[in-house]
Amino acid sequence: MTDLPISSSASNTNKGKDSHNNYLDETLNQKVISRRQLFTKGAKAIGAVALMGSLPEILAACGTSSSATTNSGATGSATLPKANLQLNYLENVQFAGSFFAEEKGYYRHYGIDVTLLPGGPNLAPEPIVASGRALVGITHTAEVIQAINNGADLKIIGACFQKSPTCIASRASAPIRNPQEMIGKKIGVSPTNEPIWQSFLKANHIKASQINVVTVGFDPTPLATGEIDGLVAFYTNEPIVLRLKGVPTYAFLLNNFNYPMMDDVYIVRGSDLKDPIMSKQITSLMSGESKGWSQAIAHPDEAAKLAVTKFGANLHLNPVQQKLDAQEQNQFVSDSNTAKHGLFWMTPQTIAGTIKSLSYGNVKATTSMFSNEILSKVYRSGIKL
Amino acid sequence: MTTLFVSNRKNLTKNIFNLKYSHWIGSVLVSGVILLLWEVLALTLFAKHHVVPTPVSVVLKIWQDHFYSTDLQVTLSEAILGWVIGNTLAVVLAGLSLLLPKLESLFLSFGVMTYAVPTVAIGPLLFIIESPFDAKVTMSVLSVFFVTLASAVAGFRAASRTSLELISSFGGGKWAMLYKVRLRASIPSLVSGLSVSAPAAILGAMIGDYFGGQAGLGVVMLQAQQQLAVSRTWAVAVVATVVSGIFYALIVALAKVFGIGVAISTEADSVDPKDKKYPLPVSILFLVTKAIIGTILILLTWNLAVSLSGLSSFFVKTPIDIWNYLTLGSSAHLHQQVILQNLSITLYHAGSGWILGTVAAITGAIALILSPVLSKVIMPLILVLRSVPLVAMTPLIALIFGRGLVGVTMIAAMVTVVPSLVTISDGLKSSPGCALDVVSCAGGNHFQLLSKIRTMYALPALFTAAKISMPGAILGAVLAEWLVTGNGIGHAMAYDVTGSNFSNLWSCVTAIVVVSLVLYYLVNTMEKTIRSHLSVQ
Numbered sequence: 001m002t003d004l005p006i007s008s009s010a011s012n013t014n015k016g017k018d019s020h021n022n023y024l025d026e027t028l029n030q031k032v033i034s035r036r037q038l039f040t041k042g043a044k045a046i047g048a049v050a051l052m053g054s055l056p057e058i059l060a061a062c063g064t065s066s067s068a069t070t071n072s073g074a075t076g077s078a079t080l081p082k083a084n085l086q087l088n089y090l091e092n093v094q095f096a097g098s099f100f101a102e103e104k105g106y107y108r109h110y111g112i113d114v115t116l117l118p119g120g121p122n123l124a125p126e127p128i129v130a131s132g133r134a135l136v137g138i139t140h141t142a143e144v145i146q147a148i149n150n151g152a153d154l155k156i157i158g159a160c161f162q163k164s165p166t167c168i169a170s171r172a173s174a175p176i177r178n179p180q181e182m183i184g185k186k187i188g189v190s191p192t193n194e195p196i197w198q199s200f201l202k203a204n205h206i207k208a209s210q211i212n213v214v215t216v217g218f219d220p221t222p223l224a225t226g227e228i229d230g231l232v233a234f235y236t237n238e239p240i241v242l243r244l245k246g247v248p249t250y251a252f253l254l255n256n257f258n259y260p261m262m263d264d265v266y267i268v269r270g271s272d273l274k275d276p277i278m279s280k281q282i283t284s285l286m287s288g289e290s291k292g293w294s295q296a297i298a299h300p301d302e303a304a305k306l307a308v309t310k311f312g313a314n315l316h317l318n319p320v321q322q323k324l325d326a327q328e329q330n331q332f333v334s335d336s337n338t339a340k341h342g343l344f345w346m347t348p349q350t351i352a353g354t355i356k357s358l359s360y361g362n363v364k365a366t367t368s369m370f371s372n373e374i375l376s377k378v379y380r381s382g383i384k385l
Numbered sequence: 386m387t388t389l390f391v392s393n394r395k396n397l398t399k400n401i402f403n404l405k406y407s408h409w410i411g412s413v414l415v416s417g418v419i420l421l422l423w424e425v426l427a428l429t430l431f432a433k434h435h436v437v438p439t440p441v442s443v444v445l446k447i448w449q450d451h452f453y454s455t456d457l458q459v460t461l462s463e464a465i466l467g468w469v470i471g472n473t474l475a476v477v478l479a480g481l482s483l484l485l486p487k488l489e490s491l492f493l494s495f496g497v498m499t500y501a502v503p504t505v506a507i508g509p510l511l512f513i514i515e516s517p518f519d520a521k522v523t524m525s526v527l528s529v530f531f532v533t534l535a536s537a538v539a540g541f542r543a544a545s546r547t548s549l550e551l552i553s554s555f556g557g558g559k560w561a562m563l564y565k566v567r568l569r570a571s572i573p574s575l576v577s578g579l580s581v582s583a584p585a586a587i588l589g590a591m592i593g594d595y596f597g598g599q600a601g602l603g604v605v606m607l608q609a610q611q612q613l614a615v616s617r618t619w620a621v622a623v624v625a626t627v628v629s630g631i632f633y634a635l636i637v638a639l640a641k642v643f644g645i646g647v648a649i650s651t652e653a654d655s656v657d658p659k660d661k662k663y664p665l666p667v668s669i670l671f672l673v674t675k676a677i678i679g680t681i682l683i684l685l686t687w688n689l690a691v692s693l694s695g696l697s698s699f700f701v702k703t704p705i706d707i708w709n710y711l712t713l714g715s716s717a718h719l720h721q722q723v724i725l726q727n728l729s730i731t732l733y734h735a736g737s738g739w740i741l742g743t744v745a746a747i748t749g750a751i752a753l754i755l756s757p758v759l760s761k762v763i764m765p766l767i768l769v770l771r772s773v774p775l776v777a778m779t780p781l782i783a784l785i786f787g788r789g790l791v792g793v794t795m796i797a798a799m800v801t802v803v804p805s806l807v808t809i810s811d812g813l814k815s816s817p818g819c820a821l822d823v824v825s826c827a828g829g830n831h832f833q834l835l836s837k838i839r840t841m842y843a844l845p846a847l848f849t850a851a852k853i854s855m856p857g858a859i860l861g862a863v864l865a866e867w868l869v870t871g872n873g874i875g876h877a878m879a880y881d882v883t884g885s886n887f888s889n890l891w892s893c894v895t896a897i898v899v900v901s902l903v904l905y906y907l908v909n910t911m912e913k914t915i916r917s918h919l920s921v922q
Contacts, residue, residue, distance in 0.1 A: 090608055091599060117517070120597035120607065124509055126885050127700040131513045140883075147885030151699045189871075194880055214788060215871020219610035221436060222783075241612050314455050314600035315608040316617060 080113040081281055085289075086134035088119040088264070091311040093322045094236070094329065095138070096303035097160070099311050101292030110291075112284035116311070121190075126152055129267050135278070136285055137267045142195040142358055144267050145365045153270040157374045158286065158344030159262035160293070161332040163255040165235040166196055166263065169223060169242070175250035176230045179204040179257050185229040188216035193232040196254070196261075199361025203258040223247070236329045240321055259360075260353030262346060263332075273373065283377045290343050290378055297334055300326035342379045346370055411762035419766075438616035446620040453605060453624055460590050460602040461628070463518065467525020468586035472533045472579055474526075479537035483567065484559055489538065493909075494679055494902060500531035501856045501901035503863045504589075505878045506894045508596045513700065521593030521601075528589030529582035532804075535853055536578025540571030576640035577811070581804060583636055584629035588775070591625065622778075672910065702891040710888040720889065723877075728896050730873040731862050737790065738797020739858035745798065746805035746850070753806075754813045754839065755831050767803055775799065775861070779868045793865040793873075800861030805850040812846020813839045848912035855908060856901040863897065 087095050098116055101107050107114040117134055119125060125137035126147035138160065148154050168187070170176040176185060183206065189197045201208060216222050216231065220238040223231045224247045231238060239249040255261060266286065272278035296303045304322035337347050348367075355365040424439050431437035438446075447453075475496075482489035504524060511520035544567045552562050587602075594603025602625050609617035684704045691703045698706070711721050749767075753760040775796065782799075786792040816838045824834050866875025874893050881890035 087597075090597065090604060092608070118597040118599055118604075120595045120604075122505060122508060122879065122882065123512060123596040124882050124885060127509060127513050127697075127887075130697055130699055133513055143883050143885065147699075150885045150887065152697075152885060153699070195884055213871075215869070215876065220613055221610075221615075224613065225436065227783075237611070245613050311599075312608075314459075314604065316450055316453075316605055316614075317608065318612055318614070321612060 080108060080111060082113045082115065083135035083281055083285055084115050084117050084133060085285065086117045086119060086125045086128045086137040088123070088125050088137070088139050090120065090315055091116065091118045091307065092315065092317055093304050093307040093312075093326045094264075095311075096296035096300075096307065096326055096329075097289055097293030097333075099292070099303065099306040100295040101288040103306055103310065104292070104295065106291040107285060107288035110284040110287040112281055112288065114285055114288065126154060126267065129269060130154060132269065135268065135272070135281060138264050139267055140196070141262055141265050141354060142199070142361065142363050144265060145358055145363050145369060146195065148369055149364060154267050155270045155273055156265045156346075156370045157268055157273075157282070158266040158372070159346055159350070160264035160266065160344060161329075162262060162335050162337055162350065163253065163332055164196075164259075164261040164263035165253070165329065165332050166193070166255075166261070167233055167235040167239070167251040167253045168230050169220070169233040169239050169249045169251040170230045171223065171226075172248035172250045174229060177250065177252060179206060182206065182230060183210045184212070186212040186214055186227075187230040187232065188214045188222050188228040189232045190216050195361055195363065197232050199358060199363065200254050200257075200259050202360035203357060223249075236325045236332070240324045240328065244318065244321055244324075259357045260350065261357045262350055262354050266344065268374075273371065279374070282374050283381075286344070286374050287378045287381065290375075293333060293343050296326070297330050300330065342375060345375055346372055411758065412766070415762055415766060436615060438619050442616045443619045443623055446616045447624060450617065450620065453602060453621060456600045456602050456605050456621075457624065457628065459598075459600045460587060460594075460625075463521045463590040463593070463601070464525050464586040464632075467522045467589060468529055468583060470522070471526035471529035471586070472582060475530050475533035475578070476537050476575070479534055479541055480563060482538060483541050483563055490675060491679065491682070492534065493538065493905075494683075496531035496534040497856060497902050497905045498683075498898050499527050500853075501859065501898050502527070502894060503860065503867075503875065503878060503897060504592050505863065505867050505875065505882065506890055508593070509882055510700070512596050514694075514696070517593075517596070517598060520596070521590050521598070524593040525586045525589035528585045528592075532582045532585060532853065533575075533578040535849075536574045536581075537571060539849065540574030540578075541567045543574055544570035572640065576637065577807065579640070580633050580636040581807070583632040587625060587629045587632065672906070676906070700885070700887045702888055704895075706888060707892050707895060710892060720892070724874070724889070724892055724896055727872070727874040727877045727893070728900065731859065731866060731875065731897075732900065734790070734793045734862035734866065734870075734873060735797050735855075735858040737794045738862060739801050739855060741794055742798035742801025742854065742858065743805055743847075743851070745802050746809055746854075747847070749802075749806050750810040750813055750843075751835065753810050754835060760810075767806060775864065779865070783869050788869050788871070793862060793870050796865035796869070797858045797861035800857045800864075801854040804857065805854045808850035808853075809843060809846050812843035812849070815846070816842040845912055845916045848908055848915060851908045852905055852912065855904045859897065859901055859904075 085098060087098070089095075091099075093099075095116070098114075102114060102116060117128070124143065124147075125134070125139040126144055128134045129137040130147070130152045136157075141156070141159075141164075144152075144154055144156060168176055168179075168182065176182055179200070197213075198208070201211070214222070214228050216228065220231055220233065220242055222228045223238070224242060224245065233239060233251065235251055235253060239251045242249050266289075268282050269278075272282060301323055303326040304319060307322050307326075308317045308319045334343065337350065338345060341347065351367055351370050355367070358365045420440050423437075424441065427437045427439040478492045478496075482492050504527075507527070508520070508524065511523050514520075515523060541563075544562070548566045548570070549562055552566055557565065590601070591603035591606070594601045594607060598604040602621050606618055606621040608614075609621060688703050688705070691701050694701065702710075709717075711717055711724075753763065778799070779796065782795050783792050786795050813835070816834075820838050820842075821834055824837055829837065862873065863875035863878070866873035867879045870876070874897060878890055878893050881887070881893065
C-alpha cells in the first residue's frame, strides 16, 4: 500500500472517527446483506429451474454449489465489501484502467473489493447490472438508453470514452473517407453495432437503401477478403488488427460526422444511487477506476503488459496489437474536458450531443438518465485529476 | 481382445486382425488425402483470403500455444460436468417415463423445449441467475439433455417383447422388467445418445464463452477471430475436435466393455398395443386434449417460476406480458407481423437446410450399407465432423457459399446431416436377421437386401432422425441468422438482446419453441403410425 501515489486529502483524515463508525455499520450491514443475498440466490435458482421448464439446473446448481458458497463465504479479506464490475468484452487492454486499479490495489485503497466480470460479444451488461449481479457495468450508450426505455432502472454515471471510437474502416487502397462515400458500397455491420449504425445514417441523411448492408460477425475477415468495402469497427481494434496482418486501413470516426457520442459508459442501478451504502460502494469503485485509468494513460506499455500477461493471459493476446491499442485509445479517454473536470466527466455539451445523436435512431434519451453525482463525490474526496 | 472374439465370433482371428488393420489404413489414407487437399487449397485457392491456413501452420500454432492446456481444462471441466448432469437427468427421466408412461410425453416436451430454446436468447438469462461457470455448465446440459433423453426412451422401448413377456409370466413387475431386460436392451441406443452428446457438451460450453470468460476454448477462438489470427482460430477448432473425438471414442469403448454378451433385440420396437385400439378421430382428440393440458401446465409453471424467482420484470416476462405485447396496444399488430415475418424466413432457411441434410444423410447411409469397407473408413471421419465446432466454420461457410440462402442452408444442413446419417444407417442395419436371411438364402445380393428389406425397416428411423434433426435444423438456421445472414428470427433475437427489448425476445423464443414442439409431435405421430403398421405386417 505504501507505493500508492495518491494524495489522500486532509478531509479524509479529518473524518477519521466518523468514517470508522461508518465502517463498522457497513460491515454489519454487509453481513446481513450477504445472508439475504444467499436466500434470494436460492429462490432465484429455484425460480430459474422452473422457468427453464426442466430440471438440469437443479443438478447444475447442486454440482457447483460448493464454488458458489466459497465465493460468498470467502470473507478472508474480512472487512471490505465485495462488488462485481461487468465489462462488455473479454479482458483485453480496452479495460486497462480497471486492470491497474485491481493490480495496484486502488479499488481496495478506496474501500472496495472488486471482481472484474469479463463480457463477450453476446452479453448485454444491462440486465446483469439491473439484476444486481454486478454493482457497476460498462456498456454502449445506445444500448443502455434502450434498456432504460424498456423499463430498466439504470443510470449512466460516467463515460470512459469522451468520444466514441466507433468508426468506418476501409482498405487503405480503397478508402471510404466520409459518410457520403459509403453510398453504393458494401458495408459490414454486426448485430451489436446495428443501433449505432442506424442512427448514424439518419444523422447524415443517408437512407439504408442507398448502401449495401451486409451482416457480419465480430471478426474483420470480410474486410480483408474484399467481401465488403467498409466495416463498422472500433478505431482501437479492427484497424490495428488488420494493419498488423498486412492490410492497411483507413478509418473515419462517426464522432466527427454529425454523430457526437460518449461511449463505454458506466451504469448502475438507479435505486443504488439513492441507497447511501450502495452509493458509497459505487463511489469507492469509481475512485479506483479513475485512479486506475490515470495510470493506464500514463503507462500504455505497462497496460498492454497487464492485459497480455495477467488479465487476458489465457486469451493468447497479441502483445504488439495490445500496445498499439493502449496508445491509440488514450485520445478517447482524456481530452480537454477531462483535464478540467476529471476522467469520465460528462459535460452538458457532451450529454446534449449524445442525446441528439441517439434521437436519430429513435432512441429517446433525456438528461435525467445521466448523472455526475458519483463523479463529483469521487473528485471532491481528492483524487488528482 | 475378448470383445473382438465376442462381437465377431464367427470369424477367424486372423481375418479380424486383417480387417481391423485394413480399416485403419483406409481411415489414415482418407485423412491423408483430405489433409493434402487442404494444404494445396490453402496455398492456392484460399491463399489471399485470410480464412484458410495450411494444416502445417495450424499444427505449429497448437504446439506454440502449448495445446491451450489451461483453456482446455476450463472447457472440459464445464463440458464433463454438463455431460454428466444432463445425461443423468435424461436417463433418470427416461426410466421414470417407463414406470409412469403417462409422463413420457411431458418429459419429451420439456426435452424438446430445452433443445429448441436458442442459446442467443437463453444465454443472457443464465448469466444473470448463475455464475459464469454454472451458466456454461447449464448451456452444456441443455445441449446434451434432449439427445440422450430421446435415445434412452427409444432404447428402453427396444427390449424384445418375448423377454418382457417371460419376466411377466414369472411374476416380475415393471421394476424387474426395467432392471433385468430394458436396461440391458437399451444399451446400444443409449450409448449412441451418450456418445453423440459428448461433442455436444463441449460445443455447449464453447458457445457459453460467447457471453464472456477468462479462459476456455471458445474464449480463445473468439479473441483469435477478432484479431484475425486465422491459424489460431483453426488450431482451437482442431483441438476442440480432437478432444471431442477422444471423448466420443472413450464412451464407445467403455460401452463395448459393458456390452459384452448383450442380446440385441431384433424386433424394431414394441409398440404399446393400447395405441391401436382407438379409431383415428378419437386418438386425434386425445392428442389435442393432451396438447391443451400440456400447454396449460407449461404456462402455469412459467408464470409461477417468474413470480417465485423474484427477478426483475425488465428482463423476465410472463406469458401474460407476452400476450399483452402481442395483442394489446396500437403497435401489437405490428409486433405480431414482424415476428411472423421473421419466423417464416427462419422456417424457410431451416426447411431448405433440413431437406438438403436429410437427402445427403439418406444417400450417405445407403452408400455406407452397400459398402461395409467404406462404412468402416468413412464413419469415424463423419463422427469427427460432428465434433467440429460449428461456430469456427461460419466464416469459411460464409466465404464459400455467401451470406444468403445457400450459406444458411449449408449451416442448417450441417447440423442435420450427421445425426440423421447415424440414425438412418443404424435403421438400415436393424432389419430383422430372419427377414434378411430369407432374401440372402434366395440368392439376393446387397442391392436386393436394401430395396426389399432394409428400406422398409429403416423408414421409422427416418422419422426418429427427423424428430431430432427438425428442431436441430431450426437451431442451425437461428445460429446462421445470428452470425451470418442478418435476417430471420435469429438476427431479431440478437438485436433484441443488445437493445434490451425483452418482450420481443421472449415472444421470439416462444414462437420458436412452439413451432419446434408442433413439428416434433407431428413427426412423432407419423413415426408411431408407421411403426405400428410395420409390426402388424
